[in-house]
Amino acid sequence: MSSNDMSPLAATMVNSLKTTHQHFHDLVDTHADIPWRNFLLAWGEIRAADILLRDDEGHYYIDI
Numbered sequence: 001m002s003s004n005d006m007s008p009l010a011a012t013m014v015n016s017l018k019t020t021h022q023h024f025h026d027l028v029d030t031h032a033d034i035p036w037r038n039f040l041l042a043w044g045e046i047r048a049a050d051i052l053l054r055d056d057e058g059h060y061y062i063d064i
Contacts, residue, residue, distance in 0.1 A: 006049070009034060010042035014051070014062055021059035 051062050
């Protein structure tokens with residue numbers, strides 16, 4: 001699944017994770033204006049795409 005096949009929120013999160021390693025709470029804080037359910041659905045899309053990586057400090061990132 002490419003970011004083109006994802007919801008706009010998931011695609012935004014993917015683009016962010018391609019440029020900046022972030023902890024989960026950083027993503028939550030960045031999208032605090034989004035309803036929690038919508039945020040979790042977008043996060044689920046990203047997880048289902050199996051593109052997330054984690055660095056030694058526990059930050060998520062995407063290396064595509």
